Amino acid sequence: xxxxxxxxxxxxxxxxxxxxxxxxxxxxxxxxxxxxxxxxxxxxxxxxxxxxxxxxxxxxxxxxxxxxxxxxxxxxxxxxxxxxxxxxxxxxxxxxxxxxxxxxxxxxxxxxxxxxxxxxxxxxxxxxxxxxxxxxxxxxxxxxxxxxxxxxx
Numbered sequence: 001x002x003x004x005x006x007x008x009x010x011x012x013x014x015x016x017x018x019x020x021x022x023x024x025x026x027x028x029x030x031x032x033x034x035x036x037x038x039x040x041x042x043x044x045x046x047x048x049x050x051x052x053x054x055x056x057x058x059x060x061x062x063x064x065x066x067x068x069x070x071x072x073x074x075x076x077x078x079x080x081x082x083x084x085x086x087x088x089x090x091x092x093x094x095x096x097x098x099x100x101x102x103x104x105x106x107x108x109x110x111x112x113x114x115x116x117x118x119x120x121x122x123x124x125x126x127x128x129x130x131x132x133x134x135x136x137x138x139x140x141x142x143x144x145x146x147x148x149x150x151x152x153x
Contacts, residue, residue, distance in 0.1 A: 035086035037061040046087045053091050053149045057104070058083040059141035068139050073110050076142045077117035084147060085121060095125030097149040103131040104144040114143065 031046030036058065039045055046055045060069040060076035063086075069079040088094055103114065111131065127147070137144050 031055075031087055031091050033086045033090040035063055035089075036083035037063050037066065046091065048091065048151055051151050052099070053088070053093060053097075053151055055084060055087050055147045055149070057102075057144040057146040058087075059138055059144045061139065061141075068141060070140070070142065073113050073142055074117055077110075077114055078121075080143060080145050081117060081121040084145060088147075088149060091149075092152060093149050095122045095127075097152065098125050098127040099148050099150055100128045101130075101145055101147045103129060104134050104137060105131060106134060106137060106142060108133055110142065 027049060029048040030044045031048060031053065033045065036045055039056065043056055046053050048054075058080050060079035061067065061083075062069055062079065063083065069076050085095070088097065103118075105111065105114065114131075
């Protein structure tokens with residue numbers, strides 16, 4: 001007997017919904033450091049899964065005061081890179097382990113200054129990178145960067 005398409009899709013949706021409401025998979029490990037801004041919502045600073053560390057997008061919030069760093073674009077970019085570096089270190093990694101970053105900018109003229117700050121923090125690391133122009137970012141941030149790194153364990 002064939003199951004009607006609508007019923008099959010409903011059963012699939014119920015199955016997916018039940019899976020998303022269960023506890024995290026034992027193969028996921030969450031990374032947390034006091035040297036980067038705390039996750040301000042239902043997400044983690046970083047998650048290790050399948051041999052990779054996925055780091056949430058970091059805006060230039062000071063981890064001690066939670067205030068947005070906005071004195072200059074360079075100061076904001078340094079703060080973001082320091083936060084990303086802190087999450088990498090918490091997992092025993094550095095920028096040579098980073099496979100991919102995604103940069104979100106609100107002004108295209110910040111692309112050049114970003115490259116200068118970015119290069120200062122990367123050292124020998126040369127991850128693939130995408131840069132996306134956006135209309136705005138949380139908290140009025142000038143930029144946000146997320147990354148994916150290969151774990152060593």
